[in-house]
Amino acid sequence: MLIAVDKLTVYTYNVYMTIVKTASHKTGSVAKPSILIFAGSNRAGSVNKKLARQTSSVAEQLGIDARLIDLKDYPMPLYDGDLEQEHGVPASAEAFAELIKEHDGVIIASPEYNGAFTPLLKNTIDWATRIDKGVLAGKMIGLMSATPGRGGGKRGLKLLHDWLANMRLSIIPEPFSLPQALQAFGEDGTLAPEHQAGLEAFVGQWLQAVSREEAVAA
Ligand SMILES: Cc1cc2nc3c(=O)[nH]c(=O)nc-3n(C[C@H](O)[C@H](O)[C@H](O)COP(=O)(O)O)c2cc1C
Numbered sequence: 001m002l003i004a005v006d007k008l009t010v011y012t013y014n015v016y017m018t019i020v021k022t023a024s025h026k027t028g029s030v031a032k033p034s035i036l037i038f039a040g041s042n043r044a045g046s047v048n049k050k051l052a053r054q055t056s057s058v059a060e061q062l063g064i065d066a067r068l069i070d071l072k073d074y075p076m077p078l079y080d081g082d083l084e085q086e087h088g089v090p091a092s093a094e095a096f097a098e099l100i101k102e103h104d105g106v107i108i109a110s111p112e113y114n115g116a117f118t119p120l121l122k123n124t125i126d127w128a129t130r131i132d133k134g135v136l137a138g139k140m141i142g143l144m145s146a147t148p149g150r151g152g153g154k155r156g157l158k159l160l161h162d163w164l165a166n167m168r169l170s171i172i173p174e175p176f177s178l179p180q181a182l183q184a185f186g187e188d189g190t191l192a193p194e195h196q197a198g199l200e201a202f203v204g205q206w207l208q209a210v211s212r213e214e215a216v217a218a
Pocket of ligand 1 (some may be wrong): 001039042044046048113114115146148150151
């Protein structure tokens with residue numbers, strides 16, 4: 001298993017370097033792809049936060065400039081048009097929207113609530129679109145979900161995909177779904193080895209997609 005993971009890492013990194021070198025040959029510059037990662041939960045013990053953290057560490061290992069944030073640090077009231085008219089958009093929403101704009105893409109790990117993604121996630125993105133309707137336009141998006149049960153959040157992932165797909169962005173084809181997540185993490189938050197290759201393949205998929213777009217644009 002470990003050998004398979006190493007091979008995958010080397011393979012993904014080589015593909016990435018080939019694409020980036022081709023692009024930099026044309027432009028004279030090498031920029032690391034950058035990604036914003038967060039969970040659609042602000043619960044302290046959130047399994048989706050654990051997954052987001054592991055994803056960030058895999059991304060860094062693959063040469064991506066990864067920024068992990070906690071939505072708890074960007075508190076926003078439930079969207080209310082009257083509130084917006086009276087007080088404007090919260091500073092936390094402006095900061096969040098700015099972060100999205102600074103990155104090439106976003107990876108979201110959302111819990112599934114009654115077959116959908118979370119109100120926290122919807123509310124946060126809704127506020128960000130009040131600053132710029134196209135805040136996510138042109139971004140490369142990866143979707144993940146972790147659940148304690150066997151479903152792995154697949155119903156919520158589908159709804160999240162269909163909702164985001166209207167926002168002029170790109171979504172990598174395969175989401176990452178982690179069922180029985182309470183058993184998947186060690187006490188130190190590390191992911192069990194049997195899930196590691198799948199997570200690397202997911203981040204590798206994002207990397208290849210974003211690198212391909214950069215090479216085409218160069
Ligand atoms: C309102 C609510 C609805 C839920 N609905 C689902 C569901 O549809 N499918 C599922 O697998 N888990 C469901 N759960 C359980 C969550 O997957 C579980 O609480 C999970 O730990 C939440 O993610 P987090 O740990 O990242 O906060 C629900 C939990 C809540 C609070």
